[in-house]
Amino acid sequence: MEPFVVSALKYRPQTFKDVVGQTAITNTLKNAIDQNHLAQALLFTGPRGVGKTTCARILAKMINSNTSEDIKEDFAFNIFELDAASNNSVDDIRSLTDQVRIPPQVGKYKVYIIDEVHMLSASAFNAFLKTLEEPPKHCIFILATTEKHKIIPTILSRCQIFDFKRINVIDTKNYLKVIAEEQGINAEDDALQIIAQKADGAMRDALSIFDRVVSFSGKDLTREAVTENLNVLDHDAFFEATDFILDSKIPDLLLHFNNILSRGFNGHHFIIGLASHFRDLLVSKTPQTIELLEVGESTKSYYKKQSELTSHEFLINAIELANSCDLKYKSSMNQRLLVELCLMQLASINFDGEKKKPSGYIIPASYFKSKNISDVKIIRPNLASIKTSYPVDEENEITEPIKDVVQKPTPPIPVIQTTQRPSSGLSLNSIRKKKEHQIKLMEVNIKEEDLPNDPFNEEDLLKYWDVFVTKLETDGKYNLAAILQIDTPQLIDIQTIRLEFPNNTNKIEVERQQSELLQYLRKALNNFSISLDIIVNETLEKKYAYTPEDKYEKLVEKNKHIELLRKIFELDL
Secondary structure, X not given: OOOOOOHHHHOOOOOHHHOXXXXXHHHHXXXXXXXXXXXXXXXXXXXXXXXXXXXXXXXXXXXXXXXXXOOOOOOHHHEXXXXXXXXXXXXXXXXXHHHHOOOOOOOOOEEEEEEOHHHOOHHHHHHHHHHHHOOOOOEEEEEEEOOHHHOOHXXXXXXXXXXXXXXXXXXXXXXXXXXXXXXXXXXXXXXXXXXXXXHXXXXXXXXXXXXXXXXXXXXXXXXXXXXXHHOOOOHHHHHHHHHHXXXXXXXXXXXXXXXXXXXXXXXXXXXXXXXXXXHHHHHXXXXXXXXXXXXXXXXXXXXXXXXXXXXXXXXXXXXXXXXXXXXXXXXXXXXXXXXXXXXXXXXXXXXXXXXXXXXXXOOOHXXXXXXXXXXXXXXXXXXXXXXXXXXXXXXXXXXXXXXOOOOOXXXXXXXXXXXXXXXXXXXXXXXXXHHHHHHHHHHOOOOHHHOOEOOOOHHHXXXXXXXXXXXXXXXXXXXXXXXXXXXOOEEOOOOEEEEEEOOHHHHHHHHHOHHHHHHHHHHHHOEOOOEEEEEXXXXXXXXXXXXXXXXXXXXXXXXXXXXXXXXXXXXXX
C-alpha cells in the first residue's frame, strides 16, 4: 500500500505557470530573470497559504537555470532554507553571514530563503542589516512573512517587496475542479464553491479541506456532504429564513432558528450569514452587480428569483437590523433573545402601511388584459375651480377672508413696557418678575364693545368650516379633520355653535384644539363673541356603526374606482 500524500504537497506548483491567483507577481519575477533585473533582497509578504514559499522555491531554481523554462535541474545544493521561527538568535544570523562569503561550486547564485522572517529578534535583525544591504554578488536573499508590520523599517527599506493577495473564490474553485477531475472524483460545482469559500483565500487550506471531504464522501462530492462534514450553514437555510420573513411567519421563523441552534451552529454565525444573504439579494436585483455573487450558476438563479420578491427598501432595512444585531451580540446577556428579537423585527418591516410591498409597485398591463378590464381615466380635481372669494397663498395657507362688509379695525393688544434689566431665567428673582408680568397682562382689560361682532348665518359658518377642515388635511392633521366632519355644526344663536360627537374621546380631542378653531372662525366671520358648545350624543354612535357592507358602500359612493380595485385583486368583504 503506497503512503498517502496530501494534496497540498502532491499538487504544489513546480513552475510559475502552476501558481494560482498570483499572475502579476509571477510575471514580474519571470521578466526580472529574463532581463537580469532581479534584486538581491526580496520580501514576499501576504496571508498564509497563498504561495509565498512556493514562489520562493521556484524562483530559486530558475535563477541558476540557463533559461526560465529549463528547471529540470533543481540546484538544491545552492538553495538554503532557514526557518526564522526556530533560528531567530544572533548566533544563527552570524552563522548565516559566514556561509554567505563562500561562492557556489555549481551555478551562478546561492539563494537563501528565510521563512517567517518576522520571528527574528531585534538583535538578529540588526546583525543581518549589513549583509542584507551589501550582499556578495553571488548571493540572493528571499524573505517570506505573513506579518510585514513586525519587520523593522530598516530591513524593509533594503528589500524589494512583493505583496501576495488572497486567492479569490473562482480561481480556487477552478483549481479544485482540475484536481477532482485528475483524481476521478465527481464533484458538484456548489460543493467546490463551499470549499473555496471556507478556505478564505488560502489554497493550502482549500486542498486540506478537499482531502477531508473526499475521505468522508468518496468519489461523489455533493453539496450536502460538504455542508454536513464541514458543519456550515448552506444557502438553503438562509433562503428558507428569508421566505418566512417575507411571509411574516414569525412562529415558523423562530422554529427554523431553533433547528439551526440544535445543529450546533452559533447564533452569531447565523445572523452574520443572514446579513450577507440580504446583501447578496440586493446585488442580485441588477444585472450589473449580480457578478459580485461568489456562488455557482445554479445558486445565482435562486438568488435572482428571491430578490424579485423583495424591495430595495426592505433589503436596506433588513441589512441594518441584522448588522445592529451583529454589533450587539457579544455584549448581550441573552444572546438568543437578541437574535430572536431581530428576526421578529425583520418579519414585521412595513412600508407605507403595506406589508413589505415596494411603494412603487406597478401592475403589468397584461394582468388587466387577462381580466378584460379596460383603461380607466383618472380625473384629477382642479384646485383652481374650488377656490372661494378669500385669498389662498401657494402653500395652501388660508389668509383672512375678504368680505363685502367693511370690517371694523381690530384694536391692538396693549403691550406692557418694562424698563427693568433682564435677569437670568434660572434665578428666583427672574421667576418672581415673570409672575408679576403675567399678572399685569391679566389685569389688562380690553372692552368687549371695541371688538367686532358682525352677524352671520349658518351658510357662512359651513363655508368657512369646510375651509378650516381642508386646511387641517393640508397640514397633515387628518385625525382632527375627520372628527370635525362627523357632524354638521349648528348655529344655536348669534354667537354659539353647537357640535355633537358620538363619544367623549372625540369631544376631548376637539377641546384640545378649540383655541385654533375659535381664532380662525372669529377672524373669518368677523365676530369675536363666537363660542363653542361641545356635547356628546350617543345616538350618533349607532348612526356611524356601519357593517362591513355599509362601509364599503360609503367608500364606493366617494370613489367609484374602489369597485374596480376589488375586482382586480379579487377581494372579499
